[in-house]
Amino acid sequence: MSASELIRGDDDGVPTYRVGWQRPRRHRWAICVFVLNEGEKARKQLRAMMAHAGVIDLVIADGGSTDGSLDEALMHEVDAKALLVKTGAGKLSAQMRIAMDYCMAEGYDGIVVIDGNGKDGLDAIPSFAAALEEGWDHVQGSRFIPGGHHENTPPSRYLAVRLLHAPLMSLAAGFHYTDTTNGFRAYSRRLLTDPRIDVFRSCFDRYQLHYHLAIEAARGGFRVKELPVSRTYPTSGKTPTKIKGIGGLVALLRQLLDVCQGKFRTPGH
Template sequence: MWSRPRAPKKTTLPIARYRERNRSTIPSVLSVPGPGGFRPQSRVRKTRRRVSPSPKSRGVSRVPRHRACLPYGTAGSAQPRRRRPGKNRFVIAPPEPARVSVVIPTLNEAENVPHVLARLPAWLDEVILVDAHSTDGTVEVARRVRPGLRVLQQSGHGKGNALAEGCAAATGDIIVTLDADGSTDPAEIPRFVAALRTGADFVKGSRFAPGGASSDITPTRRLGNRALRALVNLTYGTSYTDLCYGYNAFWARCLPYLRLDCEGFEVETLMNVRIAKAGLVVHEVPSYESCRLHGASKLHPVRDGGRVLRTIARERVARARWLLAGAEDAGR
């Protein structure tokens, strides 16, 4: 029975080894000798794939997608922009170097101010003392301790007004607010500034975050803080661990969002609420609150707690009116 002749068996030559060593120069069509002569064999040229270095090899780390872009600023903003490594997104680059201003409201704190000013970092660019016409020589004592101090005589009343006037007069890129009674530690300022430089718009100290504590808060104040904090978190979708604490730091560009227009201790809650309404990036850092060094506290838990509650309600109503006005404009 007639059968079809088999094809001659191909011989194995060292050309495979040659091809491996010279991938870039091997031709696409090879002539492979065999028993039947030279027969063209189609070969696909193999080229080495150029692999770009990974972010880790470049010394950067990948950023989660939900944090890839800060919500502050626009494409036409005057702030410089930089490319975030590993992502096709941009962030607003803070000015370098940044000047730091500290605002301290005072009212008859002559015994406490020397301890506070002595613990301020030496690299601060500006320290502003907003005095509410103290009668115990607070300003004179402060100037002896820190000769380059800026002193503002408060034109209004209350802590909220003092902070508003001091922040408006500050010339730094970063503004830090703390108390003059010695309860807040000025040595923690570098921690606040570092959090701002890593992408935050507003940094708030927290006594109840992991690593924070307080030796001055009473059970009544703790309970009130917890209730008001839960109300704000539920209303604005935030996750604050502390609401009524005066140790904060923020970029000066955030002042238009804050609009400090209150007078009392509710200013701390007002700042937290308006920053949340603006959608800015907020970081909390643990902070330790110690007892007042000298004198009596000017905080009244019941009266000031009521003012905080009214502030939360007023901001909620203002937000609802703004949303309603926007819906009406969209329907026209």
């Protein structure tokens, strides 16, 4: 069935969003796909994800796309659980918060999250659901561990992850992470609802929430591990990314340093 009701507001740390489509929950786990004007790439990915409909429900968290790619006909076709459309402020972390809010309210025991730009190998989805079933709280996808794979990764991005991003995150977390910019992850209900982690805050608006969860899950004694994934960049044309120019890179580094320095840590944690 479809819906268009604004169901949450900023007063409790969840951006306003509407449910553009929903049906009843079928599984213990949901996979949340973050999309913003990804066009045919997103449509192709969502169709491919139907292969895993037997183990996990599909929730799309749209950041406010204007390309018309996520219509009701597609929701029927891919058997989506829900289409959430963010109408409030914020970027990726705001999309994450609306997805987490919806899935916790719907009673899911955990969620898998993935980008909707078609770069990630979808065959890893069952292993993330299995990890949640086994009781892991934070599961980080990695291209750089045995079984992982990457193709056409821009050299500057590879070096930034391996020499800067992952080492800083690992130091702050006290856990050896290898691929900390990879958005293919899983989170348990126990982690997302813990008041020490406190995910529903408006300060999480860009990439901070991904970083915060990875660091604080390890620091807080939650069960954390990496799983192998694959990621393929196109052989030609622009690299698919929402990070624009030098200013975007500087902002990203500032967000990383803020989280690593404990800026968003709850008192006493």
